[in-house]
């Protein structure tokens with residue numbers, strides 16, 4: 177991409193500007209499973225792949241009334257540019273939302289962004305220089321990995337168990353990286369109802385993780401889209417509830433209301449907040465005034481706590497359906513049992529490969545996301561993420577039954593050919609590329 181000299185000799189018929197792109201764009205390739213996901217969006221396919229909330233459970237009439245009221249009473253404000261930090265009243269209301277997870281602070285330290293995805297982008301722009309290390313759980317949120325990589329970070333995965341990130345492993349990674357002279361910029365973590373692993377960092381480990389980060393001067397980037405979507409007992413309070421100066425907290429209305437508004441936020445220590453506002457202004461001038469006013473009005477008028485409770489009921493039923501279907505159709509396998517959120521992380525038997533298996537699954541009319549998508553270093557071949565957020569319980573049962581046909585078929589093949597030599601699965605090669613946006 178940088179070889180200007182060979183430009184004239186080799187050329188590139190597909191893209192005449194191929195040699196002009198910045199070095200950092202080299203990782204922005206379409207995933208090889210992208211085409212498959214286009215097929216997977218056909219109605220006859222049960223997709224357990226996407227992270228789309230079930231927005232049909234929202235009160236359509238109340239939202240219509242909110243839109244209408246905003247336009248009638250505040251049209252000129254809603255249609256105008258706004259502040260780069262975001263609408264003041266909405267920032268106050270966001271403090272009420274975060275208080276449900278133990279967070280206190282000043283609305284002056286909230287910066288509203290175009291979804292929390294955009295906050296991840298702005299934060300990365302502020303902190304990552306090429307070659308810097310970003311620590312993250314392994315596996316981790318696929319589109320955060322894409323952003324970190326686009327800023328040329330080296331992503332180092334720290335393992336989790338059923339209680340979340342393992343403190344001893346975090347300490348070991350930090351010590352090893354420091355000894356190698358690496359510069360660790362921050363720890364990116366999704367402590368509650370993890371995407372994709374479905375686990376939650378235990379109450380006991382939270383102060384421990386914060387202590388390790390503090391002692392090593394490592395900033396924590398806490399990403400928490402799912403914290404309010406618990407199925408039984410409320411999850412532990414946010415990390416930010418215990419530590420103000422060393423944590424930047426990201427929240428969003430995408431999963432508790434609707435992603436179409438594209439409204440998320442960062443709560444940051446004062447100095448970082450200043451920089452985030454400048455970066456926000458440079459990127460988008462101001463987040464959408466229209467979306468912010470509609471959400472603010474909705475929070476003012478509607479029973480939003482009750483609505484989140486409705487979502488909890490919907491997702492709890494779907495999770496239970498998925499787990500009971502797995503127990504019925506694939507009893508030999510293991511999977512996580514999330515206490516909230518959208519995702520189950522499935523582990524396949526030794527020798528099976530989730531990415532190699534995906535075309536066959538799509539032929540059987542079921543889709544999932546292969547585990548390799550959630551690692552920056554090619555791990556995850558024996559895993560897959562199953563989402564229960566969008567399909568109905570009936571579809572989930574059908575999807576898991578189809579998946580069992582695929583997995584059992586692959587296992588039979590493997591048993592038949594066992595001992596005849598290694599199979600070269602394409603997914604054993606490294607793949608950092610971005611999935612389609614609805615896979616998040």
Ligand SMILES: Cc1ncc(COP(=O)(O)O)c(C=O)c1O
Pocket residue numbers: 227290291292293294317366371399401427428429430435439440616
């Ligand atoms: C862990 C995590 N972070 C961030 C996002 C982005 O959400 P938003 O719609 O707020 O940009 C998602 C979306 O699925 C997610 O799962």
